[in-house]
Amino acid sequence: EGNDGVVISNLLKETGLVTLDSGFMNTASCESKITYIDGDEGILRYRGYPIEQLAAQSSFLEVAYLLIHGDLPSSEELSQFTERVERHTHLHDNFKNLIGAFPTDAHPMAVLSSAVSALPGYYPESVDPFDSHAVELATVLLLAKLPTIAAYAFRQSRGQEMIGPDPSLGYVPDFLRMSFSTNGEPYEVDDALVQALNLLLILHADHEQNCSTSTVRIVGSAHANLYASVSAGIGALSGPLHGGANEAVLAMLSEIQASDDDVDTYMDRVKNKEKGVRLMGFGHRVYKNYDPRAAIVKKVADKVLARLGQSDELLDIAKRLEEIALSDDYFIQRKLYPNVDFYTGLIYKAMGFPTNMFTPLFAVGRAPGWVAQWREMMEDPTTKIGRPRQVYTGSPSRDYLGINER
């Protein structure tokens, strides 16, 4: 079974043939031990552990350790890892200038990717991809600095002074404090929000060879350092067909709410394939069943809104869209179900984050997966530079003509 791939690839080499697989619909780019997805059954596991169990019982940094190191940590390993990450959450003072140089209406994803690509300039001792100590340091620094960068970007976008970390609070609570604290006033951490954000970060932590992770791997395959690879991944994540979908879902729900059209009219536009109109937060390359993450997020959305004593008409619109879609032939035939992004934005909104912070929150959650995948690739002696072939469809050979002869 395993040899077939080798036989086929030898055959392709001998005959000079290449396979054309636009969008990599059926091409595996690597072997991986990190994340398992069964798209038909709607199953997701990190290192063998079902996502439902991790979401219910674990913490984000524990899951980060699991993804990166392969096994759940002992309590001593977890406290050492946590302590190391939390110790490095501070950013060099110049970072405030870097982030402060962005206009307040800059998208925080632009700030995030720029700031991550600036990190190796501040920590040159952590950039060598083949020095295990440097990689370990880069791992910790990236996980530690990302929430601080995201919170700085958030405050910059609101014209507020940036507030530095207080590691004693813990990773998730401190991120909320850095984001929402009003200058000078003590910030009261709401445990329910901490729990919800912890869970959302876990759900986003890895998803095998998705667009941004494949980007991280392909950049790293050229032996680019971890920061450069992750910064490229952040760029890929920003796209509305990928991580940017959480922002696009809220825009869609708000558009429906603001228009005179009802939900059915919007669905007709989707099914008629009106240009640029899709049911955002629906469909997935791998899941042809309910995305197990979406099932968890949907329950949390109800809980968080109830906890905050909020009701959101947008949540009702989302549920109505889902209800229609799940019983409509267009969606049934194409096996389109809600994906992780369908309900997350509503929770982030209830927490107080504006729409443009939704994808940065996804990036903070996905960081352990990017790191784990990059490390797995760098440690694999069979890794080759990622360099797909193409099928050329351009002009045949022709002679150059001087400018007056064209």
Ligand code: ACO
């Ligand atoms: N709304 C309406 N129709 C859809 C949708 C959708 N959300 N998604 C797919 N379709 C239709 C396509 O029009 C196509 O129809 P056809 O067979 O008649 O041509 C069919 O379903 C297959 O769609 P593809 O785009 O070929 O599927 P692909 O696997 O390439 O794309 C993707 C997957 C990008 C996620 C797609 O479903 C989509 O655009 N969804 C909306 C954006 C979104 O939610 N992205 C987040 C994904 S999860 C994540 O990245 C974290």
